[in-house]
Amino acid sequence: MNKFVKRYTVSFILWLVVLVASVLMLPNVSNLIANKGQTEIPKSAQSQVANTIQSHWGHKIGNTRQVVVVFNNGDDKLTNTQIDAINSTISDLNAHKSRYDIKKITSPNQNAVTKKQLISKDKTTQLMQLDVGKKDSVSQMNKDITKAVKTQGVKTYVTGSDILNDDFRVVTEQGLHKTEAITIVFIFLVLIIVFRSLIVPFISLISVGISFLISQSIVMNLADKFDFPISSYTQIFMVVVLFGIGTDYNILMLNEFKSQLAAGKDKVEATIGARKNAGRTILYSGLSLLIGFSALGLARFSIYKSAVGVAIGVAVLLLVLLTFNPFFMATLGQKIFWPSKSLKGESDNKTWSFLSKHSVAHPIIALLIALVATVPFALQYNGHLSYDNVAELPKSVTARKGFKTVQDHFSKGTAEPTTVYIQAKHTLNNEKDLKELDRVTKQIQGEKGIDSVNSVTQPGGVALKQLYLSDQLDTLTGNVDRMESGLKKVSKGMKSSKFDTQPLSDIGTSTKSIASQLTDIQRSSAAAGKSATPSQLVGQLNQQLSASGQPLNAIQQSALTSALTQVMAQQSQTAAGMKSSLTGVGSDAQSIGENAQALATELEAMQTKLVAAGNGIDTVKKGLGQTNDYLGGVAKSAAGDTFYIPKNVLKSDTFKTATDTYMSSDKKATKMIVILKTDPSTETSMKRASGLQKIVKDNLKGTSLKNATVAVGGESSNLNDTKNIATSDFVRTAAIMIVGITLALIVVSRSLLQPLYVMTMLVIAYFTSLGLTEWISSKSLGQDMLTWNTPFFSFIMLIALGVDYSIFLIMQYRNDPDHTMFPSQRIVAAAGVIGTVVISAAVILCGTFAALIPSGVLTLIQVAVAVIVGLIILVIAIPIVFPALIKLTYEPFVFPWSKNATGKHSDTNKTTRSSN
Numbered sequence: 001m002n003k004f005v006k007r008y009t010v011s012f013i014l015w016l017v018v019l020v021a022s023v024l025m026l027p028n029v030s031n032l033i034a035n036k037g038q039t040e041i042p043k044s045a046q047s048q049v050a051n052t053i054q055s056h057w058g059h060k061i062g063n064t065r066q067v068v069v070v071f072n073n074g075d076d077k078l079t080n081t082q083i084d085a086i087n088s089t090i091s092d093l094n095a096h097k098s099r100y101d102i103k104k105i106t107s108p109n110q111n112a113v114t115k116k117q118l119i120s121k122d123k124t125t126q127l128m129q130l131d132v133g134k135k136d137s138v139s140q141m142n143k144d145i146t147k148a149v150k151t152q153g154v155k156t157y158v159t160g161s162d163i164l165n166d167d168f169r170v171v172t173e174q175g176l177h178k179t180e181a182i183t184i185v186f187i188f189l190v191l192i193i194v195f196r197s198l199i200v201p202f203i204s205l206i207s208v209g210i211s212f213l214i215s216q217s218i219v220m221n222l223a224d225k226f227d228f229p230i231s232s233y234t235q236i237f238m239v240v241v242l243f244g245i246g247t248d249y250n251i252l253m254l255n256e257f258k259s260q261l262a263a264g265k266d267k268v269e270a271t272i273g274a275r276k277n278a279g280r281t282i283l284y285s286g287l288s289l290l291i292g293f294s295a296l297g298l299a300r301f302s303i304y305k306s307a308v309g310v311a312i313g314v315a316v317l318l319l320v321l322l323t324f325n326p327f328f329m330a331t332l333g334q335k336i337f338w339p340s341k342s343l344k345g346e347s348d349n350k351t352w353s354f355l356s357k358h359s360v361a362h363p364i365i366a367l368l369i370a371l372v373a374t375v376p377f378a379l380q381y382n383g384h385l386s387y388d389n390v391a392e393l394p395k396s397v398t399a400r401k402g403f404k405t406v407q408d409h410f411s412k413g414t415a416e417p418t419t420v421y422i423q424a425k426h427t428l429n430n431e432k433d434l435k436e437l438d439r440v441t442k443q444i445q446g447e448k449g450i451d452s453v454n455s456v457t458q459p460g461g462v463a464l465k466q467l468y469l470s471d472q473l474d475t476l477t478g479n480v481d482r483m484e485s486g487l488k489k490v491s492k493g494m495k496s497s498k499f500d501t502q503p504l505s506d507i508g509t510s511t512k513s514i515a516s517q518l519t520d521i522q523r524s525s526a527a528a529g530k531s532a533t534p535s536q537l538v539g540q541l542n543q544q545l546s547a548s549g550q551p552l553n554a555i556q557q558s559a560l561t562s563a564l565t566q567v568m569a570q571q572s573q574t575a576a577g578m579k580s581s582l583t584g585v586g587s588d589a590q591s592i593g594e595n596a597q598a599l600a601t602e603l604e605a606m607q608t609k610l611v612a613a614g615n616g617i618d619t620v621k622k623g624l625g626q627t628n629d630y631l632g633g634v635a636k637s638a639a640g641d642t643f644y645i646p647k648n649v650l651k652s653d654t655f656k657t658a659t660d661t662y663m664s665s666d667k668k669a670t671k672m673i674v675i676l677k678t679d680p681s682t683e684t685s686m687k688r689a690s691g692l693q694k695i696v697k698d699n700l701k702g703t704s705l706k707n708a709t710v711a712v713g714g715e716s717s718n719l720n721d722t723k724n725i726a727t728s729d730f731v732r733t734a735a736i737m738i739v740g741i742t743l744a745l746i747v748v749s750r751s752l753l754q755p756l757y758v759m760t761m762l763v764i765a766y767f768t769s770l771g772l773t774e775w776i777s778s779k780s781l782g783q784d785m786l787t788w789n790t791p792f793f794s795f796i797m798l799i800a801l802g803v804d805y806s807i808f809l810i811m812q813y814r815n816d817p818d819h820t821m822f823p824s825q826r827i828v829a830a831a832g833v834i835g836t837v838v839i840s841a842a843v844i845l846c847g848t849f850a851a852l853i854p855s856g857v858l859t860l861i862q863v864a865v866a867v868i869v870g871l872i873i874l875v876i877a878i879p880i881v882f883p884a885l886i887k888l889t890y891e892p893f894v895f896p897w898s899k900n901a902t903g904k905h906s907d908t909n910k911t912t913r914s915s916n
Contacts, residue, residue, distance in 0.1 A: 004268055004271075004272070004330060005268065005327075005330050005331065008323065008330055009331075011323040011324060012324060012327040015210060015320065015324050018214055019210050019213060022213055022216075022217035022218070023213060023217065025217055025221060026213075026216070026217045027220050027221060027224045029216075029220055029235065030169075030173060032220055032223055032224055033169055033173075033230060033231070033232055033235075034137060034166065034169055036227065036230060037169065037230045037231045037232055037234070037306070038165060038231075039302055039303055039722065041302075041721050041722060041725060042300070042725065045721040045725070046690075046693055046711045046712050046713075046717060046721065047711070047713055047714075047717040047718040047720070047721045048721070049421075049709065049711035050421050050712060050714075053421045053664075053669055053709070054421070054671075054713060056664070057664045057665070057669070058664050058666065059660060059664070060103045060104070061103045061131040063134065064103050064104075064131040064132055065131070065133075065134065065138070065160065066130070066131060066132075066160055066161070066162075067130040067131075067132050067145060067158060067159075067160045067162075067163065068129055068159050068160050068402070068406065068415065069127065069128040069129075069130065069145070069149045069156070070126075070127055070155075070157040070159060070402040070405050070406055071086045071089075071125065071128070071151060071154050071156055072124060072125045072126075072154065072155040072157070072405050073125075073154060073155065074155065075122075075124060076124060077123040078123060078124060078125075078126065081153065082154050085152050085153060085154060086108075087109065088151075089148075089149055089151045090105070092148070093105060093128075093148055094107075096148070100132065100141075100148060101136065101141075102130055102132050102133075103131045103132065104131040106118070106130075107128050108127065108128065113459050113460040113461075116460055117454070117460070117461070120409040125409040127406065127410075130145070132145070138162050138163060138166040139166055139170070142158060142163050142399075146158045155405075157399070157401055157402025158399065158402060159398075159399040159400075159402035159403045159415070160399070161416065163399045164389065164390060164393065164399050164403065165389070167397050167399050168389065168392055168393060168857070169232050171392075171397065171855070171856060171857055172232040172236065172855070172857055174855070175855025175856060175857050175860060176236045176855070178855060179239055179848075179852055179854075179855060180239055182854065183240070183847070183851045184205060184243075186847040186848065186850075186851065187201070187204070187205060187243060187847070188201040188205060190247075190840070190843060190844050190847065191204055191247070191250075191251075194251060194840050195337055196339075196340040196342075197337045197338060197339070198338065199332070199335070199336050199337070199338050200336060200337060203250075203336065204246070204250040204251075204254075207246065207320050207325050208242055208243050208246035208250070208317070208320075210324065211242055211246060211313065211317040211320045211321075212238060212239065212242050214316050214320075215238065215242070215309075215312050215313035215316040215317070216235065216238060216313075218316070219234065219309040219312055219313075228309070229297075229302055229308060230306050231302065231303050233303070233306060233859075234306045236852070236860065237307055237309075237310055237797075238309055238310055239848075240845075240848045240849055240851070240852065241310050241314070241797070241800075241801075242310075242313045242314070242317055243848050244801070244841075244844060244849070245286075245317070245841075245845070246317050246321070247841075248804065248837075248840075248841035248845065249282045249317070249321050250321070251837060251840055251844075252278045252281060252282060252808070252837055252841075253274055253275070253278040253279065253282065253321065253325065254274075254329075255278070256274040256277050256278035257270055257271065257273075257274035257278075257329050258337065260273040260274050261333070261334055266333070267329065267330055267331075267332070267333030267334070268330050270329070271326050271329040271330040274329065275322065275326055281807065281808060281812075282322070283318065283322070284748045284807055284811060285803070285807040285808065286317070286318040287318075288744045288745065288748070288800070288803045288804070288807060289801075289803070290314050290318075291743075292737050292740065292741050292796065292799060293307060293308060293310045293311035293796070293800065294308065294311040294740075295733060295737040295740050296310075296737070296796065298736055299729050300725065300729050300732075301725050301726050303726070304729055304730070304733055304792060307793070307796060348832030348835070349831075349833075349834075349836040351839070352832055352838070352839075353828065353831060353835065355831070355879040356828040356831035356879040356880070357828050359880045359881075359884040360824040363883075363884035363885070363887045363888050364884075364888075366880050366881070366884040367881065367884050367885075369880070370877055370881050371764075374764050374873065375764070377767075377771035378768045378770075378771050379771070380774070380775070381767055381771035384683075384785050385723075385785055385786055385790075385791070386681070386783065386785040386788065387682075387686065387719045387722070387788045388679070388681035389681065390404075390681070391681075391783065391787070391858055392787065392858045392859055393856075393857075394856040403415050407679070411452075411675050411676070412676065412677060412679045412680070413674075413676030413678065413679070414675055415680070416680040416681075416715035416716070417714055418673075418676060418685075418688075418689045418692065418712060418713070418714035418715075418716050419672070419673055419674070419712070419714050420444070420672040420674060420692055420693075420696055420710070420711075420712050421670075421710070421711045421712070421713060422437070422696065422700075422705065422708050423664075423668060423708060423710075424669070424705055424708040425668065425707070427666070427667040427668055428667055428668065428669075428670050428705075429650070429659055429663060429667045430650075431644065431645050431650065432704060433704060433705060434457055434645055434650075435644070436703045437456060437457055437670060437672075437705075438457040438458070438463075439699065440455075440696055440699045440700065441455040441457060442463075443695060443699050444692065444695060444696070447691075447692075447695065449676055449677050449678055449684065449688050450676065450677070450688075451675040451676060452674075452675045453672055453673070453674050453675075454672065454673040454675075455662055455671075455672040456658050456659055456661075456662035456663055457658075459658045459661060459662065461675075674689075674692065674714075676688060676716065680714070680715040680716045681715065681719060683723075686716050686717075686719050686720035686723060688716070689712055689714065689716035689717040690712065690717065690720045692712050693710050693711065697710050722788070723788065726788060726789070726792070730791070730795075733792075734792075734795060738759060738799070741759070741800075742755045742756075742759055745758055745759075745806075745807070745810075748807055748810060748811070749810045749814070750814075753885075754810060754886075757881070757882060757885045758802075758806040761802075761874075761877055761878070761882070762798065762799050762803065762806075762874070764877075765798065765870050765873045765874050765877060766794065766795055766798050766799065766870060768869075768870075768873055769794065769798065769869040769870035769873060770786065770790075770791060770794065770866060773786065773794070773865045773866040773869055774786055776865055777865070781861065781862075783862075786866075787859045789859055790859055790862040790863055790866060793863045794862075794863050794866035794870070797849075797863070797870075798866070798870040798874075801845060801867070801871065802870070802874050804841070805838045805841065805842070805874060805875075805878060806878065808837060808838055808841075809827075809830055809831060809834050809838070809878060809882060812830040813826055823886050823887070823890035823891060824886060824887040824890070824891055827882065827883045828883060831879045831883060838878070839875055842871045842872070842875045845867070845871055846867075846872070849867045850864060850868060851864075852864040853865075
């Protein structure tokens with residue numbers, strides 16, 4: 001006996017050492033979940049392919065977080081003062097981009113496109129889009145930017161998918177702390193009521209608490225060092241499962257310990273007996289749970305796989321309960337139940353005894369009642385699930401308020417747009433590929449439920465008229481119209497012009513006459529050049545003077561002669577010059593006259609040619625008119641919608657802005673931002689987002705982009721991939737879990753039928769609980785649908801815990817020493833004995849799951865409701881369904897109208913049936 005006590009004393013000390021080491025080695029759980037606990041989708045899913053393209057986008061915005069800043073004035077228009085304050089905030093943020101690791105800011109008044117996209121139509125709200133680096137954690141980034149954008153007189157929110165996910169993590173952590181506190185207090189009170197003891201609750205909580213802390217440290221260290229799957233749900237489900245079933249197992253073992261003491265055994269013998277009898281049941285039950293939760297390790301979906309941490313918790317719990325608790329029992333003995341001194345065991349549970357007795361008495365009626373009470377609710381469950389992650393958050397969360405504000409004042413899809421990525425092996429900034437991209441843009445715009453599509457050719461969500469033939473042809477035909485009008489005037493002038501050549505002929509005649517007269521003058525001048533000499537003239541003058549009595553003296557004659565000689569010499573020179581000039585003028589005048597007459601002749605010929613040219617211009621004008629009419633028709637036809645970008649526009653700074661925004665830095669990838677009319681988290685949006693990939697691929701067939709990679713990113717695409725993977729993985733994992741637990745039940749029950757009864761009952765209880773939970777959620781929570789992961793978590797909890805209670809009953813049925821009784825009698829006796837334990841365990845589990853409700857997280861609330869409802873159903877169904885099926889399959893059925901209906905069973909039946 002001393003060896004036994006010493007052995008468990010050593011175990012006690014070793015567990016304390018392991019506990020201390022586990023606490024010291026525990027990594028920062030919050031940071032670990034933030035970094036490694038996010039939902040992971042296979043890289044082959046199109047949303048992840050889109051993320052990969054975006055991460056290599058370049059322009060310094062690859063691998064960044066997308067953040068939306070919301071400025072709102074409620075339902076009233078933003079005033080000029082508020083707008084000035086917003087602009088000031090944006091300017092300050094631009095000036096300190098590096099401080100916040102902001103790579104790009106897209107503001108409302110940046111250009112006409114952003115003004116249209118980021119200012120609500122009702123003028124109450126403005127948005128600012130940020131691409132932020134990953135230098136800091138999401139929570140630190142959110143804190144810094146929230147402080148930086150706070151604007152006087154305006155409601156300001158910071159939101160985005162990364163921030164919303166991080167807020168969910170924080171809310172879940174806060175919910176965990178509430179759950180832990182509520183669970184501990186609740187369990188403590190329940191154990192006091194069950195055992196009427198103040199010591200038992202402490203021992204139970206210490207053993208379960210040690211199991212949780214050690215297993216938590218193991219899980220988190222595995223996650224930190226070896227990428228073991230974890231999520232925001234891992235810790236919280238470890239808490240509720242370990243504290244729930246740990247308390248159940250403690251109740252089972254301590255009840256057996258009390259029974260052993262009541263039988264007169266000392267504390268060591270009682271400990272050995274309790275560990276043997278109750279320990280076997282605990283071990284079988286725990287192994288079933290271990291198999292069930294370990295099966296989750298085969299899941300592909302990270303969220304589902306993360307629940308495998310519970311399996312580690314269960315394994316540690318079993319070791320602690322079977323090696324740690326015996327120390328207290330063997331050393332304290334009856335004092336463990338202080339202040340209660342009674343060792344009287346629990347009497348048969350009246351509820352389970354009543355239900356099981358009537359069930360075996362009327363098995364078919366009992367089964368029909370069970371089916372009528374459950375199946376209608378199970379069929380009521382429609383399977384429509386909510387993928388709205390924002391609904392998971394309490395309404396007080398700032399990021400959720402911002403998200404809802406965007407949805408209230410913009411299109412529903414503005415807050416979380418869908419992005420279509422097209423990646424080729426060649427550059428796309430050429431006329432040919434841009435034409436195809438524009439065609440795809442128009443195709444998407446025409447799809448149902450699409451609010452707008454922004455692309456490299458339509459950066460504002462509206463086609464640029466200048467880049468289409470209709471507008472270009474309109475410009476061309478306008479120019480042709482003006483050319484045609486000009487030609488008409490020219491033609492008219494040519495044909496109406498008439499040259500009068502008579503004046504030219506008259507000029508010729510007159511000029512020739514002038515030449516003739518000049519010749520005569522020249523001749524006269526020549527004759528004048530032969531007049532008297534100066535001496536002769538002086539002599540003639542002197543004769544005339546002498547006749548009058550006044551003759552000239554010799555000096556006077558000499559002076560006059562000298563003067564006349566000089567004058568006549570000058571006249572002679574002048575006459576010679578004049579003669580020469582007159583000769584030239586006469587010659588020129590003659591030529592002018594001849595040329596004028598020749599020009600008159602040529603002008604008459606030219607007039608004939610101009611008339612002919614005018615007729616030719618009329619023909620050209622007519623041709624231009626026909627061409628213009630044709631081009632005008634083309635412009636108005638469907639061909640006018642053809643995209644064409646001239647080279648000068650393609651290389652312009654204006655178009656460069658579009659390519660920098662909607663094309664990667666290497667120009668081999670482009671994106672189209674699609675705004676849906678519906679909420680991104682609805683199934684309608686998810687289907688539309690998923691369908692965009694096929695639409696784009698079909699439109700690119702037969703083009704230069706036929707081999708391009710097409711992927712759709714954004715919240716709707718991500719949720720659609722989540723839905724597809726989660727659904728397929730749920731079915732696969734559930735099948736593995738059911739098969740594994742069924743095999744375990746076959747070993748425990750040594751029967752093929754009993755495991756089938758248990759699993760069928762559990763599945764019906766599961767669907768019934770979902771139907772009722774959906775109804776309760778609709779009436780009390782205002783949520784018509786269950787969240788997408790509620791069915792899975794409810795399934796693994798109900799199946800695992802329901803098997804627990806079934807094993808309790810099966811083991812009690814098997815351990816009944818009186819094999820002379822009929823199977824139906826044995827199962828009724830077993831139900832009476834184990835009923836109190838199962839009901840107590842169910843109450844504790846209901847209480848631990850109810851502790852999830854104050855968390856405020858919708859999934860946890862719905863899972864809690866589903867598990868509680870399911871446990872209540874099982875507590876009522878197990879003593880009805882299981883005994884009825886035992887009766888029908890292990891004993892001959894006697895119809896009420898049969899002659900032997902009131903007779904006794906034969907000894908043969910007793911012998912053959914009791915062996916099962």
